[in-house]
Every structure is written in structure tokens, then in C-alpha cells.
Amino acid sequence: xxxxxxxxxxxxxxxxxxxxxxxxxxxxxxxxxxxxxxxxxxxxxxxxxxxxxxxxxxxxxxxxxxxxxxxxxxxxxxxxxxxxxxxxxxxxxxxxxxxxxxxxxxxxxxxxxxxxxxxxxxxxxxxxxxxxxxxxxxxxxxxxxxxxxxxxxxxxxxxxxxxxxxxxxxxxxxxxxxxxxxxxxxxxxxxxxxxxxxxxxxxxxxxxxxxxxxxxxxxxxxxxxxxxxxxxxxxxxxxxxxxxxxxxxxxxxxxxxxxxxxxxxxxxxxxxxxxxxxxxxxxxxxxxxxxxxxxxxxxxxxxxxxxxxxxxxxxxxxxxxxxxxxxxxxxxxxxxxxxxxxxxxxxxxxxxxxxxxxxxxxxxxxxxxxxxxxxxxxxxxxxxxxxxxxxxxxxxxxxxxxxxxxxxxxxxxxxxxxxxxxxxx
Amino acid sequence: xxxxxxxxxxxxxxxxxxxxxxxxxxxxxxxxxxxxxxxxxxxxxxxxxxxxxxxxxxxxxxxxxxxxxxxxxxxxxxxxxxxxxxxxxxxxxxxxxxxxxxxxxxxxxxxxxxxxxxxxxxxxxxxxxxxxxxxxxxxxxxxxxxxxxxxxxxxxxxxxxxxxxxxxxxxxxxxxxxxxxxxxxxxxxxxxxxxxxxxxxxxxxxxxxxxxxxxxxxxxxxxxxxxxxxxxxx
Numbered sequence: 093x094x095x096x097x098x099x100x101x102x103x104x105x106x107x108x109x110x111x112x113x114x115x116x117x118x119x120x121x122x123x124x125x126x127x128x129x130x131x132x133x134x135x136x137x138x139x140x141x142x143x144x145x146x147x148x149x150x151x152x153x154x155x156x157x158x159x160x161x162x163x164x165x166x167x168x169x170x171x172x173x174x175x176x177x178x179x180x181x182x183x184x185x186x187x188x189x190x191x192x193x194x195x196x197x198x199x200x201x202x203x204x205x206x207x208x209x210x211x212x213x214x215x216x217x218x219x220x221x222x223x224x225x226x227x228x229x230x231x232x233x234x235x236x237x238x239x240x241x242x243x244x245x246x247x248x249x250x251x252x253x254x255x256x257x258x259x260x261x262x263x264x265x266x267x268x269x270x271x272x273x274x275x276x277x278x279x280x281x282x283x284x285x286x287x288x289x290x291x292x293x294x295x296x297x298x299x300x301x302x303x304x305x306x307x308x309x310x311x312x313x314x315x316x317x318x319x320x321x322x323x324x325x326x327x328x329x330x331x332x333x334x335x336x337x338x339x340x341x342x343x344x345x346x347x348x349x350x351x352x353x354x355x356x357x358x359x360x361x362x363x364x365x366x367x368x369x370x371x372x373x374x375x376x377x378x379x380x381x382x383x384x385x386x387x388x389x390x391x392x393x394x395x396x397x398x399x400x401x402x403x404x405x406x407x408x409x410x411x412x413x414x415x416x417x418x419x420x421x422x423x424x425x426x427x428x429x430x431x432x433x434x435x436x437x438x439x440x441x442x443x444x445x446x447x448x449x450x451x452x453x454x455x456x457x458x459x460x461x462x463x464x465x466x467x468x469x470x471x472x473x474x475x476x477x478x479x480x481x482x483x484x485x486x487x488x489x490x491x492x493x494x495x496x497x498x499x500x501x502x503x504x505x506x507x508x509x510x511x512x513x514x515x516x517x
Numbered sequence: 518x519x520x521x522x523x524x525x526x527x528x529x530x531x532x533x534x535x536x537x538x539x540x541x542x543x544x545x546x547x548x549x550x551x552x553x554x555x556x557x558x559x560x561x562x563x564x565x566x567x568x569x570x571x572x573x574x575x576x577x578x579x580x581x582x583x584x585x586x587x588x589x590x591x592x593x594x595x596x597x598x599x600x601x602x603x604x605x606x607x608x609x610x611x612x613x614x615x616x617x618x619x620x621x622x623x624x625x626x627x628x629x630x631x632x633x634x635x636x637x638x639x640x641x642x643x644x645x646x647x648x649x650x651x652x653x654x655x656x657x658x659x660x661x662x663x664x665x666x667x668x669x670x671x672x673x674x675x676x677x678x679x680x681x682x683x684x685x686x687x688x689x690x691x692x693x694x695x696x697x698x699x700x701x702x703x704x705x706x707x708x709x710x711x712x713x714x715x716x717x718x719x720x721x722x723x724x725x726x727x728x729x730x731x732x733x734x735x736x737x738x739x740x741x742x743x744x745x746x747x748x749x750x751x
Contacts, residue, residue, distance in 0.1 A: 286633065404613070405615055408609075408613040409615070409630070410574075410601075411572065411601060412601065412626050412627045412630060413598055413599065413601045413603070413626075413627050413630035413632050414675075415595050415598040416595075416598075418630060511569050512574060514609070
């Protein structure tokens with residue numbers, strides 16, 4: 093029982109090191125995966141709804157802002173490091189088929205969109221150059237939209253209905269399902285591809301136009317946006333930083349004081365994520381180390397008491413021929429055995445961390461889902477990934493702690509005068 | 518005649534709260550092999566101090582003590598420990614067996630601290646256990662033994678390293694009279710087999726069994742009598 097309490101500190105520390113590092117690793121890997129999903133050689137230029145509306149626009153309720161087609165043309169023409177540029181316009185619209193409807197995101201784009209955003213076609217085909225050129229009213233549906241609108245039928249060849257525009261679009265392709273990326277700092281909105289309907293951007297301009305009006309609670313408000321996003325593919329990663337600066341300069345010149353654009357460089361985000369991870373790991377490591385030190389102090393405490401209790405025995409052993417070093421070794425071995433035991437248990441518990449996190453999450457979800465919803469996405473879905481090095485590291489630390497904190501009590505034991513010790517108790 | 522031990526003008530002083538206590542003031546005697554000596558004296562006579570010096574648990578302030586031809590007085594801590602492990606056997610009043618070890622393991626301890634524990638050593642331990650009458654309790658722990666049985670284990674332990682002498686400190690102090698007789702008989706048997714025995718006691722009943730009685734008083738030897746009616750070994 094006393095042994096168990098003694099090693100408690102050690103095993104909590106070890107389990108803590110492993111678990112915390114695993115959680116940190118899990119979070120950082122997830123964040124990195126998402127950022128990488130955006131493409132390290134990409135730059136996203138997005139239109140951002142400005143917060144300070146200039147007076148002229150305040151009087152009308154239709155707000156023009158954001159990237160212009162002429163921005164797009166300018167970027168493509170003047171910056172040589174841009175390999176390809178993707179114009180994108182998106183808006184939320186009601187999409188119907190027969191009795192089913194869904195509030196989807198209509199995305200006007202070009203054929204390159206699928207490749208750049210890593211979108212895969214399950215059946216049919218994505219938007220083609222011909223369709224863009226001809227401004228055809230074709231569309232490609234995301235997997236979940238298909239599920240919602242066509243639970244029993246094959247969507248290819250059928251037509252969906254855009255209610256607000258009284259317009260039909262023929263389905264020419266269906267996408268493979270794709271998990272959403274989460275919001276990652278700054279100006280990047282969460283990209284949820286599950287409700288997307290892709291149409292040629294030229295078709296969107298012709299049939300829907302740049303202006304979108306929304307009715308909400310009795311008042312009407314609208315916005316005129318030519319492009320929501322331009323995704324730039326840069327020819328090499330080493331040019332990304334420079335290009336981003338050029339793009340920013342150009343936009344500033346064209347858009348003046350209106351802060352209606354944002355340049356997102358996933359590469360920067362990646363670097364930042366790496367730095368954050370490093371800091372996180374270090375802090376976690378420190379916290380866990382403090383726990384281990386506390387555990388070590390606990391061991392030293394117990395060992396000092398044990399040595400006092402066994403004073404007589406120490407005297408006897410010395411009388412029978414034990415040297416001081418024999419006594420030191422005897423108690424040190426006991427201490428190391430305890431801390432190794434604590435270390436092993438700690439490793440065992442630490443390895444269970446992913447399981448524990450999942451179980452906790454499941455329980456909290458069923459009992460108090462609002463709590464979960466409040467957490468940032470990355471934390472919500474985190475799956476701890478055990479850092480392999482952390483296991484021998486934590487274990488070694490536990491042995492070292494055992495030696496360090498066991499040395500003093502063992503030394504005390506060895507320094508006892510055998511005659512005094514024999515007289516004890 | 519071979520000597521188990523030779524003490525030459527041994528003194529021991531120590532400082533207690535800025536006062537110098539002269540526990541031993543010059544003690545000399547020889548202990549031939551095969552002798553059976555009882556050391557007696559009132560408290561404060563230096564009995565315990567002499568015991569500690571004989572047991573190599575302490576170093577004298579001056580004088581010499583020879584175990585064989587080694588002068589123990591000049592040894593450092595490690596050498597003293599080694600001497601204890603190889604040349605001296607202890608028997609204490611309160612047995613002082615190690616609770617976590619079995620009978621056999623307890624007997625082995627001095628050999629363990631010599632740094633050797635071979636098969637023949639193991640066999641020897643078993644022999645000694647049999648000699649003191651505990652062959653059937655080899656794997657028992659001290660808590661499962663009576664006082665007399667524990668003392669027997671201690672005696673077996675004291676013999677395992679074939680010591681120059683067995684040093685017994687009031688070995689029957691915690692035993693009832695019947696067990697006391699048993700143990701004293703055991704000591705006599707050992708002595709007849711040739712073992713040298715030095716016993717510290719304050720009871721005349723016990724010292725009666727020895728061949729020689731050394732009485733201490735105030736740090737010096739008062740008397741050193743050999744019992745003529747006992748067989749004197751040559």
C-alpha cells in the first residue's frame with residue numbers, strides 16, 4: 093500500500109508526460125494536415141466583408157465589396173510566379189429536387205478547382221472548359237447534397253432547381269465524400285464542402301449575376317461581389333512568400349482604404365503551426381516534469397521514513413559485514429525498483445490516453461453537448477497520437493528520478509553508525 | 518598456540534558534550550583459539566565499548582588489536598566491514614535476524630557481504646542449520662519462529678564465515694530459563710568442536726558455563742580467571 097502511494101507520483105508524472113505530448117502531437121498533426129490540405133504552394137486571396145462601410149454605400153442596402161474580375165486579370169498578367177489562378181464565386185442558395193431541398197453553397201468555378209481543392213469525382217465529370225466557355229447550366233453535386241436530394245435515384249442527368257432564381261441546372265457529375273477542414277486562425281472561414289453545388293463561373297455571372305439579395309426578418313440586404321476567392325497556384329514554394337507580398341501590394345493599390353480583401357498564405361500558417369506546436373510541447377513537457385519532480389520528492393520522503401524504520405536492520409547488516417556502499421546500493425535498488433514500477437504503470441496508463449480521450453468525449457457529448465460545441469474545432473475532434481520517443485524518454489526520466497531522489501536517503505542510511513543503529517528501537 | 522585475538526593496551530575515549538569519557542583505559546589480553554571467555558562488569562565498566570572494539574564496529578583511540586596477524590586498530594571503514602564479514606560472528610541479545618529473509622537466507626548474509634555465494638556455500642548454510650536443529654524450518658521467516666529458534670539461526674549465521682571467534686552479547690537475555698539452558702548447551706557444544714566464544718553477560722548463571730571470566734571495572738580489567746575444573750584446550 094505504501095509502495096503504491098509512493099509510486100503514485102511517478103506514474104502520474106510519466107502518464108502525464110506521455111498523454112500530454114500525445115494530445116499535443118494529435119492537435120498539431122491535425123492542424124498541419126488541414127493546413128497542408130490547403131496546399132503549401134497556394135495563396136488564397138479572399139473577399140472579406142468590410143466592417144467599416146464608407147458613407148456612400150451606407151445609404152443603399154446593397155454593398156459592393158471584394159475582389160474584382162479586373163484584379164484577377166491583373167494578377168495573372170503581372171505576376172510571373174503565378175502558375176495558375178482560380179476564380180471562385182460562392183453563395184448560399186436553396187436547391188430543390190422534387191420534394192427534397194437543401195440550403196447549399198453554389199460555387200461558380202473553373203475546371204482547375206477540383207484539382208486545387210483536391211476534390212474527387214465519384215461519377216460523371218467535373219465542370220469542363222467547354223461548359224465554362226458555353227456558359228452551360230450544368231452542375232456537379234457534393235456527396236451529401238446527393239444524399240439529401242436523391243436518396244433513391246441516380247442524380248446524373250436530372251435537373252436541380254435554384255428556387256431564388258427560378259433556374260434549372262443539369263447534373264453532370266457527383267463528388268466523392270470529403271471531410272471538412274476547420275477554421276484555422278485568421279481570415280480563413282471553415283471550409284465545409286459537404287453542401288456544395290459546382291457550376292461554371294461564367295454561367296453564374298450570366299444567370300445569377302454579381303448581386304445577391306437576402307431577406308431576413310423583414311429587411312432586405314444585399315451585396316455585390318464579383319469574386320469571393322482567387323486561389324493562386326505558385327510555381328515553387330520558395331516563391332510563395334514574395335508572391336504573397338506582391339499580391340498584397342497590388343490589392344492595396346487597387347482597393348485603397350477599403351479592407352475588403354485578405355491574403356492567406358497556408359505556408360505561413362504551417363510555419364506558425366509548427367512554432368506553436370514546439371512551444372506547446374515544451375510547456376507540456378515542463379508541466380509534466382514538475383509532476384515528476386514532485387513524485388520524486390514523494391519517493392525521497394518515503395525512503396527517508398523507511399530508512400529510519402529500518403535503522404536496526406541497517407545496523408545488523410553493517411555488523412555482519414556490509415560496507416557503506418553495500419547499504420547505499422541496497423536502498424538505491426529499492427528506490428529504483430519503485431520508480432521503475434511507477435514508470436511502467438505510467439507508460440501503460442499513458443498509452444491508454446487516446447482511448448480515454450475518446451471515451452470522455454463520447455460521454456460528454458451525450459451528457460452535455462453544448463460544452464463540446466463551445467470548444468475550438470481542432471480540440472473538439474482531437475485524437476491523441478502517441479509520440480513514440482516519449483515512451484523511453486518518460487521511462488528514463490522515472491529511473492533518473494528514482495536515482496536522484498533515492499540517493500540522499502540511501503546515503504543517510506549508509507552514514508549511520510552501526511553501534512548507534514543497533515541500539516535503536 | 519594460536520591466538521584468535523590479541524589485545525594490547527587498548528584504550529577508547531570519546532567526547533560527550535565537551536566532556537571526555539574514558540571508556541577503556543588500557544586493556545590487554547590474549548584469546549587463544551578454542552577459548553570460551555565470559556566478559557562481565559557493572560554498567561559503565563566499559564563492557565559495551567570492549568564489545569564494540571572486539572566486534573570491529575569501532576576503532577580504539579590507542580593500542581592494538583590483532584585478529585590473526587592483522588591489526589584492526591589501523592583499518593578504515595571498508596576494511597573493518599570486510600573483517601566483520603570474514604572473521605567475526607555476532608550473536609545479539611535480540612537475535613537481530615532480518616525479517617524479510619528466510620532462515621537459510623539469514624544464515625547466508627555474511628557470505629553475501631563477502632561477495633561470494635556458491636553452491637558449496639549454500640550447502641554449508643544448510644549444514645549449519647541442521648547443526649543447530651533447524652533443518653526442518655529452512656524456509657520459515659523469523660516471525661514464524663520462537664525466541665530460542667531465532668537465536669539458533671543467529672548462532673548458525675555467526676558460524677557461516679568460519680570466524681576467528683563468535684561474539685555473543687547477552688545471548689540469553691530475552692529467553693526463558695529452559696531455552697537459556699538449551700542455547701548455552703549449544704554454545705558449549707560449539708566450543709567443544711573448537712569454536713572460540715566470547716560472551717558478554719552480567720549474569721553469573723550464564724558465565725558459569727564459560728572457561729574463563731574477565732571482569733571489567735572503570736575501563737580496566739579487574740580480574741581474569743580461568744576455571745580450573747573445565748578442560749583447558751591446548
